Amino acid sequence: SEPGNPNTLISDSLNLLYLIDVSQNTKDYLKTQVLLSGQSSDAYWTKAWDNYISDTTNTSYKNIVLTRLRALYKYIMDLSEYQLS
Numbered sequence: 001s002e003p004g005n006p007n008t009l010i011s012d013s014l015n016l017l018y019l020i021d022v023s024q025n026t027k028d029y030l031k032t033q034v035l036l037s038g039q040s041s042d043a044y045w046t047k048a049w050d051n052y053i054s055d056t057t058n059t060s061y062k063n064i065v066l067t068r069l070r071a072l073y074k075y076i077m078d079l080s081e082y083q084l085s
Contacts, residue, residue: 004049006035006042013076022081034072 002008010030014022036044052061
């Protein structure tokens with residue numbers, strides 16, 4: 001619903017893919033280590049998303065977003081909770 005917000009993106013994704021709740025520790029890991037690539041500020045993802053949306057033909061912007069989204073969804077699907085859903 002709001003892909004530029006990392007918290008909302010993760011929450012929406014988990015709600016769509018999982019039938020059971022995921023721990024807050026898992027959500028925090030998904031955000032800080034996977035989506036933000038170790039950055040401490042949510043603005044890192046928001047800026048990357050906004051840059052991509054403002055110029056979807058820019059290969060650099062596209063790669064930053066796609067790399068992180070692929071890693072996020074791969075990690076989500078590798079969790080045991082996904083297998084239980």
